[in-house]
Amino acid sequence: MFKIWRKLNKTKVAIICLLVFMEAALFLILPSMAADVLNSSSIQGDTGTVYRIGGIMLLANLLTIVLAITSTRMSAKESQGLGNRLRKEIFAKVMAFSKKDISKFGTSTLMTRTTNDIMQIQLVTMLTLRLIILSPIIMLVSAFFAYQREPQLAWVFAITLPLIVLGIVILFKFANPLFRSIQKKTDRLNKVFREGLSGTRVIRAFNTTEYEENRFDEVNNDFRQTAIRAFTLLALILPIMFMTIGVSNVLIFMNGAQLISVGQMETGNLIAFVQYAVQVLMSIMQVSMLMFFLPRAEVSAERVNAVLAQEVSISDPDQAQSLKDKALSVQFNDVCFGFEGADRYAVEDISFSAQPGQTVAIIGGTGAGKSTIANLVTRLYDASKGSVEINGVDVREAKQADLRALIGYAPQKGILFSGTIRSNMRYGNPQASDEEIWHALEVAQADFVNELADGLDARVEQGGNNFSGGQKQRLSIARAIVSQPDIYIFDDSFSALDFQTDAKLRAALKPETQTAITFIIAQRVNTVVDADQILVLEEGKIVGLGSHEELKANNQIYQDIIDSQMRGEDI
Template sequence: MIKLFRHLKPYRWLVAAVLVLVFFQTLSELYLPTLMADIVDVGVVKGDTPYIWRIGLFMLLVALGGMICSIGASYYSSKAASGFGKSLRGKVFSHVSNFSLEEFDKIGTASLITRTTNDITQIQQVLIMMLRMMVMAPMMCIGGIIMAVSKDAKLSLILVVIMPVLAAAIFLIARKGIPLFKTIQKKIDRLNLVMREELTGMRVIRSFNRINHEKKRFETANFELTDTSIKVNKIMAFMMPIMMLVMNVSSVAIIWYGGLRIDAGHMEVGDLMAFLQYAMQIMFSLIMVSMMFVMIPRASASAVRINEVLDMVPVIKDADEPVHAGEQKGYVEFRNVSFSYPGAEQPAVQDISFSANPGEVTAIIGGTGSGKSTLISLIPRFYDVDGGRVLVDGMDVRDLPQEELRAKIGFVPQKAVLFTGTIQDNIRYGKEEASDEEVRHAAKIAQAADFIGEMEQGYDSIIAQGGSNVSGGQKQRLSIARALVRGAEIYIFDDSFSALDFKTDAKLRAALKDETRESTVIIVAQRVSTVLDADRIIVMNESRIAGIGTHHELMGTCDVYREIVYSQLSEEEIA
C-alpha cells in the first residue's frame, strides 16, 4: 500500500497541513486533564473561585482550539484522500487503456471494474483514517503515558499490565481477519462478473427461460460474499467488547488503587481524575490503532490488486525506436504468420502468407473457429504474432507506432459496439473533426441514412447504453459509418454484414466499392454471397489457408470452398 502513496505527491501540502493540525489537536487533548486537575486541587480544594473561572475559561479556549484543529484536519484529510482517489482512478484507467486484449483476458473486465471502483474506495477511506490517526494515536499514547507517569509513577504500573493484554487481543483478532478481507475482494469480483453477465445477456436468459438458473447463480455468489463478510465481521466484533472490558477493568483498578494512594496522602484528588483521563486517552489511542487494524488489511488487499494492474506491463508496446511508414499506402502482407492464444494447445493461425493491395477487396471465408477473426486482429496489433511478420505499407506492424498504425485502419468489429450519446457522436467517434457533411455521407454509404431520417431527432437521436434502442442491423450500419468517416487506407470488416438482409448487403457492398476505390478492403464473412465479387478470396480451414483465388478459381481448386458454396447456394445461383 505504501507503494501507492507515491501518488499523494501532488497533495503533500494538504497532508502536511493535516499532520500539523492533528499535532495541535492532540496537544490540546493532552493538556486539558492537567488543567482540570489544577481546578480541583487548587480552585476547589482551596475555594479559590476566581482561579476556577480563570482556568475554566482557559480550558474552553484550549478545547475550542482543539475543535478548530479537528475540523480543519477532517476537511484537509478528506480533500487529500478524494484527490488521491481521483488521481489513482485516472492512472489505473489510463494504464488499462494501453492494455492489449491479452491483458484484458488475463485479469477480466469485471475484476478491472471492481479494482477501479471498490478497491480504490477502500484505500481512499483508509487514507482518511491514517492521516488523522497515524499522528494522533502514537502521540496520544506516548503523551498520555508521560503525563500519567508525571502524575503518579507507581499507579502507572497498572498500565504496564493492561497494555500488553490489549495489544495481544488486537493482534490475535487482526491475524484471523486479514485473510478473510482478501477473500472478500475476490467474492466481490465474482458477484460483479455474474451481475454483468446477467445484465448484458438478459435477452438470451429470457429467451431460454433461464431466469431461475441465473437467480441461483447470483444467490450463490451473493451468499458467498455475505457469508465471508459475516465471518470477518464476527471476528472484528470481538474487538470492541474486549476493548471496553479492558477499559472498564482499568478504570476500576485505577480508582481503587488511586483512592488508597489519596488516603495515604501520596496523591491529590485532581491528579487521580487527570490520571484516569490519561489512562482513557491511552486506551482510546489503542482503540484507534485497532480500528486501523480492521481497515488496513482490507485496504492492503485492495492495494495489492491495484498494484497488480499498475505493474502489469502491456505485452504490446511501441518499439524503442519506432519507424514511420513510407509512401506506400494501404498495402498489407502476411509472411508465414503463426499465432497462439496464451494457454492454448493449438495455434489459432499458422503459416499464413498472403497480400492485400489498395483498390482490391480481399475476402476471408471459412468455418467457425478456423481463425478468420484472429487473423485480422493481427493487423491493428490487438495481438502480436508468435512467428512470421505482418506488414503494413511495407513495414512490420511491430516497428510502427500503434497510434500511427491504427490511424490507417477503419475497423468494424464482429460485435457492433455503440456508445451512449447521439448518432452523430457515434459516427464522429471514427473522426472527431468530421464535418456534418462527412457524417451524413458516411451514413449514406453505410445504408444508415434512411433509418436515421425516420427517427424523430435524426442525427441528434440518442443511442442508449450498448445501443439497446436500435436493431442489430442498424448497429452494424452505424459501426460501418463510423469506420468510413475516417477515410482510412485500410478497411477491415469482421463479419460486419451478418445482421443485414441480402438486399441491404448488396447495396452496401456496391456503395463501398466506389467509396473505397483507393483503399485496401479486407472482409471476413460467413456468407458466400458477400465474397463472390472479391478480387481475392482466402479460404481458412483449421487455422491454415486452404486456398486463395477468385470465386471461379476456387470452385475448381479448393474442396473446402466448394463445400461452403454448395451448403449456401442453389445450383442456379452457383451457375
C-alpha cells in the first residue's frame, strides 16, 4: 500500500491531516466544556457561565462540522483521484503489453484489477486519510483527559480495553485469510461469467445452457459462502463494541454514582468521563474497521503493483531508427519464433522478401504459423532468432508507433468498437473524409451500409454484435483501406465471405495496393491464386514458395490443398 500511496498529492494530504488534527482538537474539548457547564449550573447556579460556555460549544460544534465536511470531501477527491491515476496507468501499461505479457495475467484478472481492486484501494485510502490521525489522537487524548478528570474510574479501561482488543485480534485472525481468498474468487467469478457471455452462441448451439448455469452457480456459491463468512466476522465488530461500551458505562455509572453520593465527584465530571470513555472505545472500533479492510486492500495493492511493475517484453529502443524516407520493403531473415514453454518453434527458418506492389499470400493448415508471421510483421511478437526488416530496418530498432503507422491490419475476427460506422472507419485515419470512407466501403464490398437508415452514423454495438460475421469482416477491411497504409495485412479476413464477394473484393483491392505490400493469410486456395508469391506453411516451416502455377505444378502439399478444397477441379 505504501508504494501506491506514494502517488498521492503530498500537499493535499498535508492539508487533510491539518484539518483532521484541528477537528480532533475541537472534538476533544467538548466533553470538558460540557462538564464545566453542568458543574456551574448544578453547584454554583452561574447562568452567565453556562451561556458563555454553551455559546463557545455551539461555535466549536459548527466549526467541527465545517472541518469534517471539508476534510471528508478532500479525502474523497484525493482517494478518487488516486484511483483515476491508477486506472490510467494500468490501461496504458496493458496497451503496451505484448500478447505474451497479457497471457501472464489473463483478461479476466486484468479487468478485476482495474475495477474491483482499485475500488478497494480507494476505500481504504479514504478511510486512512480520515482515521489515521483522527482516531489515534482522539483515543489517546480522550484516555488522558478521562484519567485527568477522574483517576478513580480509570480502572474501567483496564477491564474493557483488553477485552475489545482480544476480540478484534481473534476476528482479524480468522477474517484476514477469507478476505484474501475473496479477491481470487472474484477473478474466477469474472472469468466464468465472461466466458459464458462471449460464448453465448456456442452454448446455445450445443444446448449446454444448463451445464454453464451449473458451472456459474458453483463459482458464484463458492464466492457467496466465502463472502458471508468474511462479512459475518466483520459484522461482529459492532456488537462487540456496543456490548463493551454498555458494560463500561454500567461500571462507570455504578461507581460514579457512589462517588457523587459521598461528595467525591461532581456530576459534570461523570458525564465527561463517560463521553471520553465512549470516544476511546469508538476510536478503537474505527481503527479496527480500518485494520479489517486494510488486508484486502493490501492484496489489491499487490495485484495492481504486479501489473504496473511487469516489464514490457516488447519496448522501443533508446536510439530508434527512422522508417521514413526509405524504400518500402519487408524481409524475413531466417526467422524463428517460439512461445514460452513450447517444445518447438511456432515458425522456423522463415526467409522471404516483398517489394512494393507485390502480394504475398500465406497458406497452410490450422496451427501452421500463418498468423504468427503477421504478428511478427506488426511486432506483436519479437523473433526468437533471425530478424524481420521493414524498409531495411530491423523492427526491433524502430519505434512501435512508427512501424504500425505503416500497417493497415484486418484480423480474421472483425473487431469493431462501440460507436458509429464513421468512428470505426476513422480509427486508423482520424482525418478521413466521408468520401474516402464511402470509397473504402465500396472497395470492401460493404454495400449493406448504403441500406442502413443512418448510413455512416449507423450505430455499432460493442464488438459489432449488431452485424454478421461477414459484415464485420468487410467493415474491418474497409477500416484498413481508409488508413491508406504502406503495408496491408489481411489475416484470414476473407474467411466469412462467399466466393463471389471474395473475388470482387480482391479485384477491387488491386488498384488500391499498387504501391503497397499486401499480405493475405488464408486457408482457401481461391483467395491466394492471384498472389505474386505464395508461402506454403506446414508445422511452422516453409515447404513451398512461388506463384500459384509454380506451386500447382511442383509442390505436393499445395497440390493436396487444392485437391482437398476443389476435389480435383481446375482453378
